[in-house]
Amino acid sequence: MTNGTHERVWLITGCSAGFGRELVLAALAAGDRVVATARRPETLADLEERGQGRVRAVALDVTDSAQVSAAVDTAYEAFGRIDVVVNNAGHGAVGAVEELTMDELRSVMEVMFFGAVEVTKAVLPRLREQGSGTIVQISSMGGQVTMPGFGAYCAAKFALEGLSDALAAEVAPFGVRVLIVEPGAFRTEFGGGRMQRSREIGAYHVSAGPTRAAVDTMDGAQPGDPAKAAAAIVRAVDSENPPLRLALGADAVDAIRAQHQSLADDLTAWEDVSRSTAL
Template identity: 75%
Template sequence: MARRERVWLVTGCSAGFGRELVRAALAAGDRVMATARDTGQLADLSGAGRERVRTARLDVTDEASVHRAVAETLAAFGRIDVLVNNAGYGSVGAVEELTMPELRALLEVMFFGAVSVTRAVLPHLRRQGGGTIVQMSSMGGQVTMPGFGGYCAAKFALEGLSEALAAEVAPFGVRVLIVEPGAFRTEFGGRRMHRSRTIEAYRVSTGETRAAVDAMDGTQPGDPAKAARVIVEVLDAAEPPLRLALGQDAVRSIRAAQQRRRADLDGWEELSRRTDGGFDMAG
C-alpha cells in the first residue's frame, strides 16, 4: 500500500531539529507549514519545497499567534497530520542562580508554549480521527545534572503531560511521540543557550557543566539531519514507541537514570511498604 502524504506543522524552524524536520518531511513527499518568530529566516525552506511548503509566523508564547498559524495551515493544506513542538532554547544555571523571571520565561516557551500549540491543534486531530503530536523533549526529560535544573524542569513537565495526553487521545486515533535527543549540533550551547548569573559558591558543583556548555557548540556527536530522518521513519511504523531516545549518549544516560531509580525503589521497598495500614470504617 502506498504511503499517504502527510501535512506537518512544525514550530521553531529557524535552526536545528525544526529546520531538518522540514527537509526530511519534504524529502518523504509530505507538505509542511514551517514556522518561526521571524519568517525571514525560513526563506531557503520556502524555495526548497516550492508549493509543498508554506511559512507562517508563530510565537508559542502568544496565543493569538498560535491560533493564526494553525488557521493558516488548515487554509493552505486542509488538514494537519503531524504537529511537532520543537521551539525552545537551552539554559544553564544553578537553581539559586536562576531568577524567577528567567525560570518563568523558560517554562513559558518550553512547556506552556508546547501545551498551547498542542491544545490549538487537538480539536482538528480529534475531528479527523488521527494524527501524531511529536514533542521534542531531551534526554533531559529523564536525566538531569547540576546547572540544568531549569531546563530539565521544563522537559520533565512536558514529558509528564505528554504521557497523560497519549492515553487521553488514543481513543481518537491520535498518537504522541516524545523524542529525547542527547547532544546534537543544534546551536545548543551557542546562541540558543541562556546563561544565568553566577554565584561563586556554586563553582564547585556547576563549574564543569558551564565549561562543557561553553565548549560544546558545533562539537556534539549527534547529527540533526539523521535524527530528523529517524523521526520520519518512526512515524511510518505501525506501532511507534511513546518515547524515542536519539543518540548513544541519550540511550546510555537514560538507561543509567532508570537503573538508579529502580535501585532506590528496590532498596527501600520494605520501608516504603510499612506505610500501608488498615482502613478503620468507625474512625
C-alpha cells in the same frame, strides 16, 4: 502514518535552525507538505523556495496565543489538514537553581512547556475530528535525566513529558498518537547564542561550574547529526507501532538506561520501608 489520499501535512515550530529545519527537509524528502514556523519567518525563505509550493513559512512565537491560533488556521487554509504537529521551539538554559531568577525560570517554562501545550491544544480538536494525527514533543534526554546547572531546562522537559504521558492515553481512542523525542547532544545551536545563562554565584563553581564550562565549548563537538535525528523521527512517525519515547543518540540511550537502573536500585533498597507505611 500517511493518510489515504494525500501526502501528510506537518506543522513544525522552531524551524529557523537545528531539529526544526532538518525536520522540514526530512518531511519534504518524504513527499510531504509543511507549515514551517519561526519567530522571524524571513529566516525560512530558503525552505519555502526549496519546497516549491509545499512549504508555507509562518510567523509563530509560541508564547503568543493569537499567533498560535493563526498558524493552525493557516495550515488548514493552505493545505486543508494537519497530520503531524512537532513542538520543537525552545532554547537551552544553564544556571544552578539558586542562581536562577524567577523571570528566567518562567521564561524557559513559557516557551518549552506552556508554548508546547498551547500549540497542542490548538490542534487537538481538529485531530480528534479527523480521527488521526501524531503529536511529536521534542523533549531531551534531559526529560528523564538532569545534572547540576540544568534544573530550569530539565524542569520544562520533565513537565512536558509528564503531560504528554497523560495526553497519549487521553487521545489514543481518537486515533491520535503522541511521540516524545529525547535527543542527547546534537550539533544544533544548543550551546550558542540562544543559551540562557543565569548569573553566577561563586559557591556553585564546584557543582554547576563544569556544566557551564561544557556548554561554552560544546558547539561543533556534539556527536549527534541533526539530519539523522530528523530521519529517525520521520521513521517513527511512519511506524505502525511507534514508541511513546524515542531516545536519539548513544549518549541518550546510555544516560536514560543508567537513570532507570538507579531508580530501580533505590526502589529495591528502600522497598521494605516504603511498604511499611500501610495502616
